[in-house]
Amino acid sequence: MASVPTGSGYRRQLYRDDAVVLRVQKLGESDRIITLLTRRHGRLRAVARGVRRTMSRFGARLEPFGHVDLQLAGSPEGVGSSLHSVSQVEAVALYGKQFLTDYPRYTAASAIAETAERLTPVEREPSLRLFQLTLGALKALAAGEHAGGLVLDAYLLRAMATAGWAPAVAECAVCGTPGRHAAFSVPAGGAVCPDCRPPGSAHPAPATLLLMSALTDGDWMIADAAEQPVRRECSGLVAAHLQWHMERALRSLPLVDRRENP
Ligand SMILES: [Zn+2]
16 A cells, blocks of 8 residues: 655555445535545545546546546545545446436436435445445446336335345334234334234335335346336335434435336
């Protein structure tokens, strides 16, 4: 690992990682602050300097939703400035370009990126599983083999599982009795059996809970075959479950355009 001296007295190390670009913010005239979900160093923010001047080879690679290979400067352990800087960037796959002309997919990608950021409240805390899920979801959105809304809901369900609060689907959320239960209660934690069902539980169509379970398990044969009303009901329950567990509502989720192409 190389290190370069800085004026502030400690040595900034150069290190490499690959990452998904979650967010890009302007910093002054020509710099950007890039929020990255990296494979090995968790979520971190880095300054990209002079992206406007060098737009063709540098800035264009640091657009939201891209998978990039980076060289970063800063202490990977988090000592010193919390803001790292990007010193090199190579594109692995720039998915963002493919969403620019496709509003439903763009809004789904935005909800994925916001969820990834919200599920990593602490910088530089590695979460390989969440990185893999986030990259996989953007790749699947770009490939277009499945409806964007289904890709998003599958991502939300699995991302919630990494945080430890995925809804119960194959057992009662309260007593753990296995089986497919008809009632669903967000405060109780998912599907609930007749004995545990709290007042005000929803009674979704059986196909809706089947879809939720298929999305959790990656059973795309079942998921792709689900009818629109079933998809809508499933999205509503997934969103309600997500919002219940998050301190603040996701800004991007209500904006997701679920008109489907495939
Ligand atoms: Zn029960």
